Amino acid sequence: MDELSLEVRGLAFAYPDGTQALFGVDASIARGERVALLGPNGAGKTTFVLHLNGILAGGSGSVKVAGLPVDPKDKKSLREIRRRVGVVFQDPDDQLFMPTVREDVAFGPANLGMRGPELEARVTAALERVGMGHVADRAPQHLSFGQRRRVAVATVLAMEPEILVLDEPSSNLDPASRRELAEILLDLDVTILMVTHDLPYAAQLCPRSMIMSGGVIAADGKTRDLLADPALLAEHRLELPYGFHPDSLPEAP
Numbered sequence: 521m522d523e524l525s526l527e528v529r530g531l532a533f534a535y536p537d538g539t540q541a542l543f544g545v546d547a548s549i550a551r552g553e554r555v556a557l558l559g560p561n562g563a564g565k566t567t568f569v570l571h572l573n574g575i576l577a578g579g580s581g582s583v584k585v586a587g588l589p590v591d592p593k594d595k596k597s598l599r600e601i602r603r604r605v606g607v608v609f610q611d612p613d614d615q616l617f618m619p620t621v622r623e624d625v626a627f628g629p630a631n632l633g634m635r636g637p638e639l640e641a642r643v644t645a646a647l648e649r650v651g652m653g654h655v656a657d658r659a660p661q662h663l664s665f666g667q668r669r670r671v672a673v674a675t676v677l678a679m680e681p682e683i684l685v686l687d688e689p690s691s692n693l694d695p696a697s698r699r700e701l702a703e704i705l706l707d708l709d710v711t712i713l714m715v716t717h718d719l720p721y722a723a724q725l726c727p728r729s730m731i732m733s734g735g736v737i738a739a740d741g742k743t744r745d746l747l748a749d750p751a752l753l754a755e756h757r758l759e760l761p762y763g764f765h766p767d768s769l770p771e772a773p
Protein backbone atom coordinates (compact mmCIF):
# COMPACT_ATOMS: atom_id res chain seq x y z
CA MET A 521 0.00 0.00 0.00
CA ASP A 522 1.11 3.50 -0.80
CA GLU A 523 2.31 5.54 2.18
CA LEU A 524 0.66 8.62 0.71
CA SER A 525 -3.10 8.97 1.09
CA LEU A 526 -3.10 11.80 -1.40
CA GLU A 527 -0.67 12.90 -4.07
CA VAL A 528 -1.55 15.85 -6.32
CA ARG A 529 0.84 17.05 -9.03
CA GLY A 530 0.53 20.16 -11.18
CA LEU A 531 -3.26 20.33 -10.94
CA ALA A 532 -4.63 23.16 -13.08
CA PHE A 533 -8.28 23.74 -13.93
CA ALA A 534 -10.49 26.35 -15.60
CA TYR A 535 -14.29 26.34 -15.43
CA PRO A 536 -16.19 26.26 -18.74
CA ASP A 537 -16.75 30.03 -18.55
CA GLY A 538 -12.97 30.44 -18.64
CA THR A 539 -12.40 31.23 -14.94
CA GLN A 540 -9.04 29.70 -14.08
CA ALA A 541 -9.45 28.39 -10.52
CA LEU A 542 -6.34 26.22 -10.05
CA PHE A 543 -2.92 27.13 -11.42
CA GLY A 544 -0.76 24.10 -10.75
CA VAL A 545 -1.38 22.66 -7.30
CA ASP A 546 1.13 20.28 -5.74
CA ALA A 547 0.19 18.59 -2.47
CA SER A 548 0.96 15.35 -0.67
CA ILE A 549 -0.68 14.00 2.44
CA ALA A 550 0.78 10.98 4.22
CA ARG A 551 -1.44 8.25 5.61
CA GLY A 552 -2.77 9.21 9.03
CA GLU A 553 -1.99 12.92 8.76
CA ARG A 554 -4.55 15.58 9.66
CA VAL A 555 -4.15 18.62 7.44
CA ALA A 556 -6.16 21.85 7.30
CA LEU A 557 -6.72 23.57 3.96
CA LEU A 558 -6.97 27.29 4.66
CA GLY A 559 -7.45 30.21 2.33
CA PRO A 560 -9.66 33.19 1.55
CA ASN A 561 -12.97 33.06 -0.36
CA GLY A 562 -12.38 32.22 -3.99
CA ALA A 563 -8.92 30.71 -3.40
CA GLY A 564 -9.82 27.44 -5.12
CA LYS A 565 -10.34 25.18 -2.10
CA THR A 566 -13.70 23.76 -3.20
CA THR A 567 -12.48 23.36 -6.77
CA PHE A 568 -9.49 21.43 -5.42
CA VAL A 569 -11.61 19.17 -3.20
CA LEU A 570 -14.00 18.37 -6.07
CA HIS A 571 -11.01 17.01 -8.00
CA LEU A 572 -10.14 14.52 -5.27
CA ASN A 573 -13.07 12.24 -6.12
CA GLY A 574 -13.34 13.12 -9.79
CA ILE A 575 -16.45 15.34 -9.60
CA LEU A 576 -14.39 17.95 -11.45
CA ALA A 577 -11.81 16.97 -14.02
CA GLY A 578 -10.59 17.85 -17.45
CA GLY A 579 -7.75 20.22 -16.59
CA SER A 580 -4.12 19.18 -16.40
CA GLY A 581 -2.04 17.45 -13.75
CA SER A 582 -2.74 14.35 -11.70
CA VAL A 583 -4.42 13.20 -8.50
CA LYS A 584 -3.72 9.87 -6.81
CA VAL A 585 -5.51 8.46 -3.78
CA ALA A 586 -3.42 5.81 -2.03
CA GLY A 587 -1.60 5.31 -5.32
CA LEU A 588 -4.74 4.94 -7.46
CA PRO A 589 -5.03 7.63 -10.15
CA VAL A 590 -8.31 9.58 -10.28
CA ASP A 591 -9.52 9.06 -13.82
CA PRO A 592 -13.16 10.05 -14.41
CA LYS A 593 -13.16 8.15 -17.72
CA ASP A 594 -12.48 4.88 -15.89
CA LYS A 595 -15.86 4.21 -14.26
CA LYS A 596 -14.64 1.16 -12.34
CA SER A 597 -11.72 2.91 -10.70
CA LEU A 598 -13.86 6.00 -10.06
CA ARG A 599 -16.15 3.86 -7.93
CA GLU A 600 -13.18 2.82 -5.83
CA ILE A 601 -11.92 6.43 -5.66
CA ARG A 602 -15.32 7.56 -4.34
CA ARG A 603 -15.14 4.90 -1.65
CA ARG A 604 -11.61 5.99 -0.73
CA VAL A 605 -12.34 9.73 -0.65
CA GLY A 606 -15.10 10.45 1.84
CA VAL A 607 -16.34 14.01 1.50
CA VAL A 608 -18.47 15.46 4.30
CA PHE A 609 -20.23 18.46 2.78
CA GLN A 610 -20.86 21.65 4.70
CA ASP A 611 -24.62 21.11 4.66
CA PRO A 612 -25.53 17.69 6.11
CA ASP A 613 -28.86 17.87 4.28
CA ASP A 614 -26.91 17.36 1.04
CA GLN A 615 -25.88 13.98 2.42
CA LEU A 616 -28.91 12.68 4.32
CA PHE A 617 -31.97 11.69 2.32
CA MET A 618 -33.25 8.36 3.67
CA PRO A 619 -36.19 7.86 6.10
CA THR A 620 -33.91 6.80 8.97
CA VAL A 621 -30.37 7.47 10.10
CA ARG A 622 -29.58 3.74 9.89
CA GLU A 623 -30.63 3.61 6.23
CA ASP A 624 -28.58 6.69 5.42
CA VAL A 625 -25.45 5.19 6.95
CA ALA A 626 -26.13 1.82 5.28
CA PHE A 627 -26.68 3.40 1.86
CA GLY A 628 -23.03 3.58 0.73
CA PRO A 629 -21.86 0.13 1.87
CA ALA A 630 -25.12 -1.44 0.59
CA ASN A 631 -24.35 0.12 -2.78
CA LEU A 632 -21.02 -1.70 -2.69
CA GLY A 633 -22.93 -4.96 -2.27
CA MET A 634 -22.70 -5.37 1.50
CA ARG A 635 -25.70 -7.12 3.11
CA GLY A 636 -26.94 -8.75 6.33
CA PRO A 637 -24.98 -8.87 9.58
CA GLU A 638 -21.84 -7.49 7.94
CA LEU A 639 -23.73 -4.38 6.83
CA GLU A 640 -25.39 -4.02 10.23
CA ALA A 641 -22.03 -4.21 11.98
CA ARG A 642 -20.57 -1.60 9.62
CA VAL A 643 -23.47 0.80 10.29
CA THR A 644 -23.36 0.28 14.05
CA ALA A 645 -19.59 0.84 14.16
CA ALA A 646 -19.80 4.05 12.09
CA LEU A 647 -22.61 5.47 14.25
CA GLU A 648 -20.78 4.56 17.45
CA ARG A 649 -17.63 6.33 16.27
CA VAL A 650 -19.58 9.59 16.14
CA GLY A 651 -21.62 8.90 19.30
CA MET A 652 -24.90 8.61 17.38
CA GLY A 653 -25.84 4.95 17.93
CA HIS A 654 -28.90 6.01 19.94
CA VAL A 655 -30.51 7.86 16.98
CA ALA A 656 -30.21 5.01 14.46
CA ASP A 657 -33.97 4.62 14.05
CA ARG A 658 -34.84 8.31 13.96
CA ALA A 659 -35.52 10.42 10.90
CA PRO A 660 -32.48 12.56 10.02
CA GLN A 661 -34.65 15.64 9.52
CA HIS A 662 -35.80 15.42 13.14
CA LEU A 663 -32.25 15.69 14.51
CA SER A 664 -30.44 18.88 15.50
CA PHE A 665 -27.98 20.38 13.04
CA GLY A 666 -25.03 19.17 15.13
CA GLN A 667 -26.45 15.64 15.24
CA ARG A 668 -27.05 15.70 11.47
CA ARG A 669 -23.45 16.74 10.88
CA ARG A 670 -22.23 13.81 12.98
CA VAL A 671 -24.50 11.41 11.09
CA ALA A 672 -23.12 12.82 7.82
CA VAL A 673 -19.63 11.97 9.09
CA ALA A 674 -20.88 8.45 9.92
CA THR A 675 -22.25 7.94 6.38
CA VAL A 676 -18.74 8.58 5.10
CA LEU A 677 -16.94 6.54 7.79
CA ALA A 678 -19.18 3.57 6.91
CA MET A 679 -17.31 3.42 3.59
CA GLU A 680 -14.00 3.01 5.48
CA PRO A 681 -12.39 5.79 3.45
CA GLU A 682 -8.69 6.30 2.90
CA ILE A 683 -9.11 10.03 3.44
CA LEU A 684 -11.87 11.97 5.16
CA VAL A 685 -12.42 15.38 3.58
CA LEU A 686 -14.42 17.79 5.71
CA ASP A 687 -15.81 21.02 4.29
CA GLU A 688 -16.15 23.59 7.09
CA PRO A 689 -16.88 21.00 9.79
CA SER A 690 -17.34 23.56 12.58
CA SER A 691 -19.77 25.84 10.71
CA ASN A 692 -23.16 26.40 12.41
CA LEU A 693 -22.21 24.38 15.48
CA ASP A 694 -22.70 25.73 18.98
CA PRO A 695 -19.53 25.74 21.13
CA ALA A 696 -20.31 22.43 22.85
CA SER A 697 -21.14 20.65 19.56
CA ARG A 698 -18.01 22.14 18.01
CA ARG A 699 -15.86 20.77 20.82
CA GLU A 700 -17.58 17.36 20.76
CA LEU A 701 -16.99 17.05 17.01
CA ALA A 702 -13.32 17.96 17.54
CA GLU A 703 -13.02 15.16 20.11
CA ILE A 704 -14.64 12.71 17.70
CA LEU A 705 -12.35 13.71 14.82
CA LEU A 706 -9.24 13.52 17.00
CA ASP A 707 -10.21 9.99 17.95
CA LEU A 708 -10.55 8.71 14.38
CA ASP A 709 -7.74 6.70 12.91
CA VAL A 710 -8.02 8.11 9.39
CA THR A 711 -6.27 10.65 7.17
CA ILE A 712 -8.10 13.99 7.37
CA LEU A 713 -8.17 16.99 5.05
CA MET A 714 -10.24 19.75 6.60
CA VAL A 715 -11.26 22.84 4.63
CA THR A 716 -11.93 25.61 7.10
CA HIS A 717 -12.04 29.33 7.81
CA ASP A 718 -12.03 28.48 11.54
CA LEU A 719 -8.33 28.96 12.28
CA PRO A 720 -8.52 27.94 15.96
CA TYR A 721 -10.20 24.68 14.86
CA ALA A 722 -7.36 24.09 12.40
CA ALA A 723 -4.86 24.71 15.20
CA GLN A 724 -6.67 22.37 17.55
CA LEU A 725 -7.10 19.49 15.10
CA CYS A 726 -4.43 19.68 12.44
CA PRO A 727 -0.68 19.69 13.14
CA ARG A 728 -0.17 20.73 9.50
CA SER A 729 -1.92 23.30 7.31
CA MET A 730 -1.75 24.35 3.70
CA ILE A 731 -2.76 27.85 2.65
CA MET A 732 -4.39 27.95 -0.76
CA SER A 733 -4.45 31.36 -2.37
CA GLY A 734 -5.00 32.40 -5.96
CA GLY A 735 -5.29 28.78 -7.08
CA VAL A 736 -1.94 27.57 -5.73
CA ILE A 737 -0.61 26.28 -2.41
CA ALA A 738 1.01 29.45 -1.10
CA ALA A 739 2.28 28.00 2.18
CA ASP A 740 2.52 24.56 3.76
CA GLY A 741 3.82 23.90 7.24
CA LYS A 742 3.08 23.48 10.91
CA THR A 743 -0.29 25.07 11.66
CA ARG A 744 1.08 26.91 14.66
CA ASP A 745 3.97 28.38 12.66
CA LEU A 746 1.65 29.58 9.88
CA LEU A 747 -0.85 31.09 12.31
CA ALA A 748 1.96 32.84 14.20
CA ASP A 749 3.05 34.69 11.04
CA PRO A 750 0.92 37.86 10.85
CA ALA A 751 2.40 38.97 7.50
CA LEU A 752 1.60 35.61 5.90
CA LEU A 753 -1.95 35.69 7.23
CA ALA A 754 -2.52 39.26 6.05
CA GLU A 755 -1.13 38.46 2.60
CA HIS A 756 -3.78 35.76 2.17
CA ARG A 757 -6.70 37.54 3.88
CA LEU A 758 -6.67 35.19 6.86
CA GLU A 759 -7.53 36.57 10.27
CA LEU A 760 -7.43 35.08 13.73
CA PRO A 761 -10.49 35.75 15.91
CA TYR A 762 -10.24 38.71 18.24
CA GLY A 763 -7.96 37.96 21.17
CA PHE A 764 -6.80 34.61 19.84
CA HIS A 765 -3.10 33.81 20.04
CA PRO A 766 -1.78 30.60 18.47
CA ASP A 767 0.80 30.38 21.29
CA SER A 768 -2.08 29.94 23.73
CA LEU A 769 -2.88 26.51 22.29
CA PRO A 770 -0.96 23.30 22.74
CA GLU A 771 0.25 21.90 19.41
CA ALA A 772 -2.38 19.67 17.75
CA PRO A 773 -1.71 16.03 18.72
Ligand SMILES: Nc1ncnc2c1ncn2[C@@H]1O[C@H](COP(=O)(O)OP(=O)(O)OP(=O)(O)O)[C@@H](O)[C@H]1O
Binds near residue numbers: 535539540563
Ligand atom coordinates in the same frame (compact mmCIF):
# COMPACT_ATOMS: atom_id res chain seq x y z
N1 LIG B 1 -19.07 26.85 -11.39
C1 LIG B 1 -18.18 27.82 -11.54
N2 LIG B 1 -18.05 28.47 -12.73
C2 LIG B 1 -17.14 29.45 -12.89
N3 LIG B 1 -16.27 29.84 -11.93
C3 LIG B 1 -16.34 29.23 -10.74
C4 LIG B 1 -17.30 28.20 -10.47
N4 LIG B 1 -17.15 27.78 -9.18
C5 LIG B 1 -16.14 28.53 -8.69
N5 LIG B 1 -15.66 29.39 -9.60
C6 LIG B 1 -14.53 30.35 -9.45
O1 LIG B 1 -13.36 29.61 -9.18
C7 LIG B 1 -12.55 30.28 -8.21
C8 LIG B 1 -12.31 29.37 -7.03
O2 LIG B 1 -13.54 29.16 -6.35
P1 LIG B 1 -13.71 28.10 -5.18
O3 LIG B 1 -15.17 27.98 -4.88
O4 LIG B 1 -12.97 26.85 -5.50
O5 LIG B 1 -12.98 28.85 -3.96
P2 LIG B 1 -13.00 28.52 -2.40
O6 LIG B 1 -11.58 28.69 -1.93
O7 LIG B 1 -13.64 27.22 -2.14
O8 LIG B 1 -13.88 29.70 -1.81
P3 LIG B 1 -14.82 29.76 -0.49
O9 LIG B 1 -13.90 29.90 0.69
O10 LIG B 1 -15.62 31.00 -0.72
O11 LIG B 1 -15.67 28.52 -0.45
C9 LIG B 1 -13.27 31.58 -7.90
O12 LIG B 1 -12.74 32.58 -8.75
C10 LIG B 1 -14.72 31.27 -8.26
O13 LIG B 1 -15.39 32.46 -8.63
